[in-house]
Amino acid sequence: MKTEYDLIVIGGGPAGLAAATAAYDQGLRDILIVERDRFLGGILNQCIHTGFGLQEFREELTGPEYAQRFVDKTLEDGIPFLLDTMVLAVRPDRTIVAISPKLGRLELHAKAIVLSMGCRERTRAAIMVPGTRPAGVMTAGTAQRYMNVEGYLPGHNVVILGSGDVGLIMARRFTLEGARVNAVLEIMPYSTGLTRNIVQCLDDYGIPLLLNHTVTSVHGGKRVTGVSIAQVDDYRRPVPGTEREIACDTLITSVGLVPENELSKTAGVQLDPITGGAVVNQRLQTSVPGVFACGNVLQVHDLVDNVSEESQRAGRSAALYVQDKLPQTLRSIRVVPASGIRYVVPQCVDVTEQTETIKLFMRPSDVFKGASVELRTDSREEPLAKFRRSRLTPGEMVVLTVQGTVFAAVEADILVGVKVL
Amino acid sequence: MTEQRGGGQMLDVVIIGAGVVGCATARELSRYCLNVTVCERAAEVGQGGATKANTGIVHAGYDPMPGTLMARLNVRGNAMYDQLTADLGVHMERHGTLVVAFSPFERAHLEELLARGQANGVPGLRILDHRELMELEPNLSPEADSALFAATGGAIEPYELTLALAENAALNGVEFLFEHPVRSVKPISGGWRVEAGERLLETRFVVNAAGLFADDISRMAGAGGFHIRPRLGQYLLLEDRADYDVQRPLFQVPTPMGKGIVVSRTPDGNIIAGPTADDAQDKDDLATTADGLARVLTGARKSIPRLDTRQLVAEFTGARAVIAEQGDFLVEQGAAGFFNAAGIKSPGLTAAPAIAEELVLLLKGAGLDTTSNPAFIPTNTHVPLFRECSPEQQKRMIVEDPRYGRIVCRCETVTEGDIVRAIHRPTGARTVDGLKFRTRAGMGRCQGGFCGPRVLEILCRELGLDPLSVTKCGAGSEILAGRLRPEGENDA
Ligand SMILES: Cc1cc2nc3c(=O)[nH]c(=O)nc-3n(C[C@H](O)[C@H](O)[C@H](O)COP(=O)(O)OP(=O)(O)OC[C@H]3O[C@@H](n4cnc5c(N)ncnc54)[C@H](O)[C@@H]3O)c2cc1C
Ligand SMILES: Cc1cc2nc3c(=O)[nH]c(=O)nc-3n(C[C@H](O)[C@H](O)[C@H](O)COP(=O)(O)OP(=O)(O)OC[C@H]3O[C@@H](n4cnc5c(N)ncnc54)[C@H](O)[C@@H]3O)c2cc1C
Numbered sequence: 002m003k004t005e006y007d008l009i010v011i012g013g014g015p016a017g018l019a020a021a022t023a024a025y026d027q028g029l030r031d032i033l034i035v036e037r038d039r040f041l042g043g044i045l046n047q048c049i050h051t052g053f054g055l056q057e058f059r060e061e062l063t064g065p066e067y068a069q070r071f072v073d074k075t076l077e078d079g080i081p082f083l084l085d086t087m088v089l090a091v092r093p094d095r096t097i098v099a100i101s102p103k104l105g106r107l108e109l110h111a112k113a114i115v116l117s118m119g120c121r122e123r124t125r126a127a128i129m130v131p132g133t134r135p136a137g138v139m140t141a142g143t144a145q146r147y148m149n150v151e152g153y154l155p156g157h158n159v160v161i162l163g164s165g166d167v168g169l170i171m172a173r174r175f176t177l178e179g180a181r182v183n184a185v186l187e188i189m190p191y192s193t194g195l196t197r198n199i200v201q202c203l204d205d206y207g208i209p210l211l212l213n214h215t216v217t218s219v220h221g222g223k224r225v226t227g228v229s230i231a232q233v234d235d236y237r238r239p240v241p242g243t244e245r246e247i248a249c250d251t252l253i254t255s256v257g258l259v260p261e262n263e264l265s266k267t268a269g270v271q272l273d274p275i276t277g278g279a280v281v282n283q284r285l286q287t288s289v290p291g292v293f294a295c296g297n298v299l300q301v302h303d304l305v306d307n308v309s310e311e312s313q314r315a316g317r318s319a320a321l322y323v324q325d326k327l328p329q330t331l332r333s334i335r336v337v338p339a340s341g342i343r344y345v346v347p348q349c350v351d352v353t354e355q356t357e358t359i360k361l362f363m364r365p366s367d368v369f370k371g372a373s374v375e376l377r378t379d380s381r382e383e384p385l386a387k388f389r390r391s392r393l394t395p396g397e398m399v400v401l402t403v404q405g406t407v408f409a410a411v412e413a414d415i416l417v418g419v420k421v422l
Numbered sequence: 423m424t425e426q427r428g429g430g431q432m433l434d435v436v437i438i439g440a441g442v443v444g445c446a447t448a449r450e451l452s453r454y455c456l457n458v459t460v461c462e463r464a465a466e467v468g469q470g471g472a473t474k475a476n477t478g479i480v481h482a483g484y485d486p487m488p489g490t491l492m493a494r495l496n497v498r499g500n501a502m503y504d505q506l507t508a509d510l511g512v513h514m515e516r517h518g519t520l521v522v523a524f525s526p527f528e529r530a531h532l533e534e535l536l537a538r539g540q541a542n543g544v545p546g547l548r549i550l551d552h553r554e555l556m557e558l559e560p561n562l563s564p565e566a567d568s569a570l571f572a573a574t575g576g577a578i579e580p581y582e583l584t585l586a587l588a589e590n591a592a593l594n595g596v597e598f599l600f601e602h603p604v605r606s607v608k609p610i611s612g613g614w615r616v617e618a619g620e621r622l623l624e625t626r627f628v629v630n631a632a633g634l635f636a637d638d639i640s641r642m643a644g645a646g647g648f649h650i651r652p653r654l655g656q657y658l659l660l661e662d663r664a665d666y667d668v669q670r671p672l673f674q675v676p677t678p679m680g681k682g683i684v685v686s687r688t689p690d691g692n693i694i695a696g697p698t699a700d701d702a703q704d705k706d707d708l709a710t711t712a713d714g715l716a717r718v719l720t721g722a723r724k725s726i727p728r729l730d731t732r733q734l735v736a737e738f739t740g741a742r743a744v745i746a747e748q749g750d751f752l753v754e755q756g757a758a759g760f761f762n763a764a765g766i767k768s769p770g771l772t773a774a775p776a777i778a779e780e781l782v783l784l785l786k787g788a789g790l791d792t793t794s795n796p797a798f799i800p801t802n803t804h805v806p807l808f809r810e811c812s813p814e815q816q817k818r819m820i821v822e823d824p825r826y827g828r829i830v831c832r833c834e835t836v837t838e839g840d841i842v843r844a845i846h847r848p849t850g851a852r853t854v855d856g857l858k859f860r861t862r863a864g865m866g867r868c869q870g871g872f873c874g875p876r877v878l879e880i881l882c883r884e885l886g887l888d889p890l891s892v893t894k895c896g897a898g899s900e901i902l903a904g905r906l907r908p909e910g911e912n913d914a
Binding site: 087127131146217239 | 828
């Protein structure tokens with residue numbers, strides 16, 4: 002088997018496929034996609050609900066349908082891919098080590114690599130939910146796989162901890178399959194899920210969303226028999242006297258997604274402690290030259306449409322890198338989150354001879370009504386740019402399109418913060 | 423071993439409990455020509471009690487009071503570990519242990535432990551000053567004053583050892599019955615009748631290694647005499663990271679506030695912190711509590727300040743079997759032909775091989791025929807897990823069996839080949855937890871979120887199980903509750 006490639010894309014989910022096909026459109030031909038699953042398409046294969054593609058295709062598609070658009074393009078372009086092949090390590094010199102039942106242990110080398118391994122779910126253990134450790138506790142994504150791919154029902158009487166989107170979707174899914182969903186508990190005063198999912202998945206089915214609530218203990222020896230829940234105070238501590246028990250046989254957790262960056266670490270890529278993903282510039286290039294990152298491995302997106310857009314940029318950049326056509330960097334400006342903003346991606350913008358429009362992705366750290374997001378430098382009173390938003394919430398990513406001239410005009414770090422009007 | 427096994431025939435020894443003590447005893451007895459059966463209420467080896475949830479430290483032996491059975495069996499057990507782990511292909515990290523003092527005042531206690539250890543015959547004890555200590559453990563709090571270093575201390579994966587003991591015993595002819603809880607133990611002429619699950623076993627001798635429930639079993643046999651209370655110990659398990667990594671178990675000098683929290687590194691590379699020590703009533707309630715976990719964290723950070731909860735992979739509770747009436751291990755003939763190994767709290771893991779020896783001596787004294795088994799094989803054929811192999815070996819493994827080329831658990835790099843093998847070994851895995859403890863599939867960051875469905879599928883295929891009957895840890899802990907498609911349609 003051939004071992005040298007122009008571009009290797011790790012992960013054949015929406016991000017990897019968008020990157021590979023965009024690199025193809027940019028003129029690159031020597032591309033390989035490596036996917037550990039038995040099919041392309043990534044997590045979307047188990048997301049059988051609709052709501053995908055409104056931005057990208059102006060159509061409402063299911064997850065598998067959305068993924069199929071990119072799979073079809075990959076097939077049309079004739080981009081080769083390996084399935085059932087897991088990448089175990091990426092070295093800083095852009096060698097990858099992979100294994101597969103058919104091909105054995107492989108060492109492949111590429112001029113450029115796109116990291117698009119997606120994310121995993123945070124677990125009950127990671128957030129220290131006390132109690133026993135019976136069967137019947139699982140993440141929403143695992144339940145989704147059991148139901149939508151394998152065809153099994155994980156439980157009949159459910160409590161959902163965490164109001165992330167996957168949890169909201171699964172509240173509806175369990176209900177449609179005849180299971181009882183007692184409540185969705187959210188420790189924060191707001192849901193981290195999309196508003197449309199709260200309406201369509203909870204409200205429409207009369208499932209209560211208990212804000213400022215958490216599970217204080219899991220009960221049951223072999224299988225879950227119930228959970229204790231309580232209201233929490235401003236410091237997220239249970240309020241004495243509010244504890245009560247809900248009988249259930251299943252606890253589903255939807256308490257956050259974490260970028261899957263084990264390979265980025267082996268590659269020596271610098272990670273952002275807040276996003277859990279790589280530190281990148283506007284071309285999605287990481288701290289290791291020729292290594293790019295996009296999709297949920299970079300930052301957890303709430304809409305796959307954004308994943309596709311970001312990944313196409315990564316794919317194009319990787320192609321330009323291989324073709325040695327990336328413009329020369331004059332200087333790098335750091336983009337730093339300030340008050341009200343948890344993180345910003347890209348973490349730095351390279352200023353070049355060309356002035357290009359830059360998209361900044363960020364998450365607010367709290368709910369703000371009637372606010373503006375401002376870009377400023379330390380030295381100047383006046384903001385460099387200002388973006389009004391009627392409502393900001395941690396559950397919905399903010400995307401700002403910033404004129405390139407803003408960056409070309411400064412030398413220092415740019416701070417991105419929220420100003421309440 | 424003259425008669426055939428089967429209905430009504432007299433066994434030589436029935437062991438109750440397949441924890442580390444029961445399995446070590448089974449393996450010790452398999453050196454002789456005997457019919458031995460182990461009855462365990464849990465679905466798998468080492469999953470029913472303390473053996474599953476402890477700190478995994480091979481204690482040097484400076485802690486127990488001189489003259490106690492515990493002191494003698496601890497030191498003896500520790501000395502047996504090199505040979506035992508070599509024979510069984512079990513991984514042990516013997517880099518010593520440290521008891522850390524955080525003030526000159528606490529240093530006095532180290533002197534006391536040193537003297538106690540010397541009285542117990544523990545070799546290799548030494549007090550380290552601050553500088554020597556920080557060289558050994560750079561992530562230790564700068565508040566650390568000094569420490570007692572015990573060169574013979576180490577760390578082991580308790581379930582790995584226990585599985586290897588059980589496997590070796592099985593290889594040498596011992597029969598294991600899982601999900602066979604013992605309900606009665608009655609004297610009959612020339613021995614005992616043991617009711618285990620649906621089986622009635624007749625045996626000349628009984629060994630009671632039932633951990634927390636050893637008092638109940640003893641009472642069934644009419645021996646009685648003691649009561650066991652659980653003392654709960656909660657733990658945090660974290661992924662390791664350079665800024666809070668430790669090289670060896672770090673104890674703290676006990677204070678009036680408690681025995682202190684241990685931070686240690688498991689041979690599999692996790693950082694473990696715990697245990698608390700809280701007396702409880704219900705032997706079946708192994709819940710963690712917010713308060714308990716908070717105490718573990720505070721205590722652990724006294725030693726290792728940078729411990730980061732964002733790296734948590736699991737929290738769990740273990741229960742020490744504490745005899746209300748006495749502090750020492752109880753290894754005795756409780757009634758004619760009925761033997762107790764009870765109150766085996768810490769350092770019971772370390773002492774287990776010596777407890778097994780002790781029990782065999784007692785059995786011999788009571789007339790057990792110890793003719794050597796000429797076919798006894800002391801070693802297990804160690805087949806390493808895929809992730810433990812060199813690139814060259816890995817290449818070969820995949821060529822020989824392509825299932826080694828398919829990763830099932832991405833967090834811990836466990837292949838389908840590893841899983842299939844763990845199912846088909848002697849006393850092989852039958853449950854999701856059983857596979858987890860054998861291969862680490864599901865023990866990593868995502869806690870089985872990714873590999874759970876695949877593990878379930880493989881268990882079904884290899885054991886001919888219906889998916890709805892696959893359990894986490896035995897009957898009653900089924901993972902799935904129903905089908906969404908007609909049966910058969912899932913297998914496409
Ligand atoms: C359970 C769950 C449910 C979700 N539901 C929705 C939803 O309803 N709507 C929505 O818009 N978004 C949803 N998301 C977010 C979703 O992840 C993204 O929208 C989109 O799938 C991200 O695409 P991706 O390619 O970055 O990641 P993924 O779709 O996760 O693709 C990553 C791919 O990389 C492969 N891979 C990873 N590591 C390796 C390796 N080492 N070697 C080889 N291959 C590897 C994986 O097998 C996978 O195919 C969900 C996410 C999860 C986890
Ligand atoms: C928190 C904690 C920390 C510890 N740390 C250490 C340490 O670092 N180093 C060390 O050396 N030791 C340590 N120990 C001690 C060590 O774990 C125990 O001494 C050892 O595991 C005891 O093994 P066992 O076989 O006696 O008991 P168990 O492992 O409890 O086994 C008893 C078995 O009997 C079975 N059983 C019970 N009733 C019945 C029945 N009716 N029928 C059939 N089967 C039955 C149970 O299911 C169980 O599997 C620790 C213990 C605890 C709890």
